[in-house]
Amino acid sequence: MKQMNRTQNLRYAIIVGIVISVIGGASYSAGQKGHDLNFRELRAAFDSYLDFPSEENARAILAILPREKPNKITGDFGEVLHYVVSAKNYGILADEAQAGSRYTTEILCRLLNFADGMAAEYISATLGTLLRFSPKLFIEVLFDYKDTELVKRIVHSAASTDYAYNVHPKACIFDFKKRIEALEGITDPRFADVKKACIQELLEKIKWLESEK
Numbered sequence: 398m399k400q401m402n403r404t405q406n407l408r409y410a411i412i413v414g415i416v417i418s419v420i421g422g423a424s425y426s427a428g429q430k431g432h433d434l435n436f437r438e439l440r441a442a443f444d445s446y447l448d449f450p451s452e453e454n455a456r457a458i459l460a461i462l463p464r465e466k467p468n469k470i471t472g473d474f475g476e477v478l479h480y481v482v483s484a485k486n487y488g489i490l491a492d493e494a495q496a497g498s499r500y501t502t503e504i505l506c507r508l509l510n511f512a513d514g515m516a517a518e519y520i521s522a523t524l525g526t527l528l529r530f531s532p533k534l535f536i537e538v539l540f541d542y543k544d545t546e547l548v549k550r551i552v553h554s555a556a557s558t559d560y561a562y563n564v565h566p567k568a569c570i571f572d573f574k575k576r577i578e579a580l581e582g583i584t585d586p587r588f589a590d591v592k593k594a595c596i597q598e599l600l601e602k603i604k605w606l607e608s609e610k
Contacts, residue, residue: 434463436472440480447486450493455500462507465545474511481508482516491523497531502538509550521550521557528555528595529572532579539591548591555595556602566606573599573606 439461446454480486493501505520512520528535539551555576562569577599580592 433469433471434461434467434474436470436474436477439474440477443477443481443486447489450489450498450501452498452500455493455498455504458504459500459507462504463510464507464542465547466510478508478511478516482512482519487519494523495527495530497534499534499538502527502534506538506542506547506551509554510547517550518557521554522559524551524554525557525576526559529576529579532576532583536580536583536588536592536595539595540588543591552591552594552598556598566609570603570606573603 439458442454442458442461446458481490490501490505494505502524505524508520509517524535535555539548542548542551556573558569558572562572577596580596580599583592
């Protein structure tokens with residue numbers, strides 16, 4: 398079968414060849430435009446969070462990490478991203494997001510502004526899993542980012558999976574259908590458009606998988 402969104406195991410795979418894509422654009426942080434990102438400050442904030450992943454420490458990261466790509470990045474952001482998404486650290490973020498932390502979920506979404514390659518796959522797979530088990534949290538965060546460029550990447554994550562599903566397409570279809578069921582349980586009309594976009598993303602992936610049999 399052709400390879401769709403290749404995703405490594407979230408716990409044990411070693412990151413190889415992360416490609417970081419950093420493109421200048423509009424920025425937003427703490428409600429202000431023109432924010433510059435200092436990777437040293439961000440690394441320090443992540444150190445505190447990884448030592449003690451409280452909501453307070455997650456909010457401290459969000460105060461530094463912009464909703465959109467910043468005008469200027471000081472330092473090597475790729476180093477920070479590699480550190481955060483490394484096998485020794487990433488499980489903490491994944492666990493907190495899947496346990497229902499709104500702020501950690503937002504951190505993962507904002508990292509998609511900068512991540513490519515395997516880093517993006519790790520993060521997208523985590524968000525995809527979150528959709529099935531905490532659909533309201535996923536949709537609420539997606540809704541809050543619907544007016545940003547990031548929205549497309551979050552919607553795309555709705556149909557992202559761990560690597561194991563790539564070699565078990567029937568299991569992948571099963572999981573995607575469960576995600577759709579979870580989404581259909583959300584009845585708040587505010588979320589109708591973003592919910593529809595996620596369901597469409599999943600249906601297209603299911604159709605693709607079934608055509609590959």
